[in-house]
Amino acid sequence: MSARRPPEPIGPYVIGWAVLLLLLGLSVLAAYQPIGPVFQPIVHFGIAATQAAIVFILFMKLRGRPSLKWVFAAAGFFWLIFLFGLATVDYATRSGFPLQ
Amino acid sequence: MFSGRLQEQYTDSAQQAETAQLGMWVFIATEVMFFGALIFSYMIYRVAYPEQFRLAGHETFILLGSVNQALLITSSLTMVLAVRAAKADQQRALVLLLAATAALGLTFLGVKGYEYAQDVAAHSVPVADYIFKPGEHRPTEIFWCFYFIATGLHAIHLSIGIILVLMLTVRAAQGAFSPEYDAPLEVIGLYWSFVDTVWFFLFACIYPLGRAGP
Numbered sequence: 001m002s003a004r005r006p007p008e009p010i011g012p013y014v015i016g017w018a019v020l021l022l023l024l025g026l027s028v029l030a031a032y033q034p035i036g037p038v039f040q041p042i043v044h045f046g047i048a049a050t051q052a053a054i055v056f057i058l059f060m061k062l063r064g065r066p067s068l069k070w071v072f073a074a075a076g077f078f079w080l081i082f083l084f085g086l087a088t089v090d091y092a093t094r095s096g097f098p099l100q
Numbered sequence: 101m102f103s104g105r106l107q108e109q110y111t112d113s114a115q116q117a118e119t120a121q122l123g124m125w126v127f128i129a130t131e132v133m134f135f136g137a138l139i140f141s142y143m144i145y146r147v148a149y150p151e152q153f154r155l156a157g158h159e160t161f162i163l164l165g166s167v168n169q170a171l172l173i174t175s176s177l178t179m180v181l182a183v184r185a186a187k188a189d190q191q192r193a194l195v196l197l198l199a200a201t202a203a204l205g206l207t208f209l210g211v212k213g214y215e216y217a218q219d220v221a222a223h224s225v226p227v228a229d230y231i232f233k234p235g236e237h238r239p240t241e242i243f244w245c246f247y248f249i250a251t252g253l254h255a256i257h258l259s260i261g262i263i264l265v266l267m268l269t270v271r272a273a274q275g276a277f278s279p280e281y282d283a284p285l286e287v288i289g290l291y292w293s294f295v296d297t298v299w300f301f302l303f304a305c306i307y308p309l310g311r312a313g314p
Contacts, residue, residue, distance in 0.1 A: 007184055007185075007187065007188035007190070008184055008187065008188075010181065010184070013177055013180055013181060013184075014177070016177075017173060017174065017176075017177040020173045020176075021170060021173055024166060024169050024170060024173065027303070027304070027308065028162065028166050028308075030308065031162065031307065031308035031309075031311040031312065032311045032312055033312055034312040035312070037150055037154075040308065040309075041146075041304075044303075044304040044308045045301070045304050047300075047304065048300040048301045048303065048304040049300075051297070051300045052297040052300050052301070055176060055293050055296055055297050055300075056293075056297065058180075059176050059177075059179075059180045059289075059293045059296075060289075060290050060293045060294070065118065066118040066121065066122060068122060069121060069122055069125045072122055072125035072126055072128075072129055073125055073128070073129065075129050076128065076129030076130070076131075076132035076133060077132060079129075079133055080132060080133055080136040083133065083136060083137060083140065084136070084140055087140055087144075091144055097148065098145075098148035098149060098239075
């Protein structure tokens with residue numbers, strides 16, 4: 001039979017959950033504000049990225065061991081920069097897009 | 101599905117568990133690129149047809165999307181608490197939390213199914229059954245193509261997660277996990293929370309559009 005260890009505190013997880021729900025509420029609220037077509041995606045994708053960061057760091061324990069997982073997690077986003085960057089250059093330099 | 105036995109290539113169970121976690125992170129990195137490409141294609145067309153995307157987004161059901169996001173956020177909490185329960189050797193809590201996680205995932209799929217039914221009733225199925233609302237033109241169908249492909253792929257990912265969590269629930273009920281052996285819980289927990297984060301971005305793509313008027 002395995003020995004019991006004191007359980008890790010539940011507080012940070014519950015706080016993280018509450019903050020995620022608050023951010024969801026904020027996102028819904030922002031959807032009904034006339035913030036303009038430029039700021040609209042910035043606000044909503046900003047909230048989504050903040051929520052994702054909370055889940056990655058707190059729920060997926062990106063802080064803890066093994067620390068090598070930082071490299072693995074960062075690699076995905078690193079290649080995403082190439083994907084977004086080069087594809088953006090392609091579309092930004094095309095003539096005749098979008099098709100009329 | 102998983103063997104609790106220490107495999108010969110590892111020095112101890114901690115190293116074996118860390119390797120399993122790193123393997124899941126590699127998989128998640130590929131998933132980031134998979135969904136990243138999908139969302140990038142959405143952005144290209146949103147920039148190209150901003151007004152049409154605004155009109156199409158207005159027809160989506162933000163309440164259902166929000167309820168579903170709350171369900172997924174809560175399921176990520178129950179999943180991480182399940183891992184915590186295993187580490188503290190709280191067997192009954194472990195089984196209950198895993199079952200709650202699967203139930204929340206199934207509820208998400210139920211709400212999503214209801215939402216799809218509403219979309220079909222509103223004739224918002226591109227190509228097959230699409231009625232243009234006032235001001236709408238062909239590019240609105242691009243938005244709905246993205247909507248069904250992205251949410252469909254997400255639902256497939258979540259379904260796989262539900263099956264895995266249900267398998268973990270059965271094994272947990274048989275007493276398979278302990279503070280010394282919780283690697284499968286950690287690894288499936290990573291996958292589950294990642295699928296949760298994908299929904300944050302799909303939500304931002306789909307639901308806030310066209311709510312604040314022109």
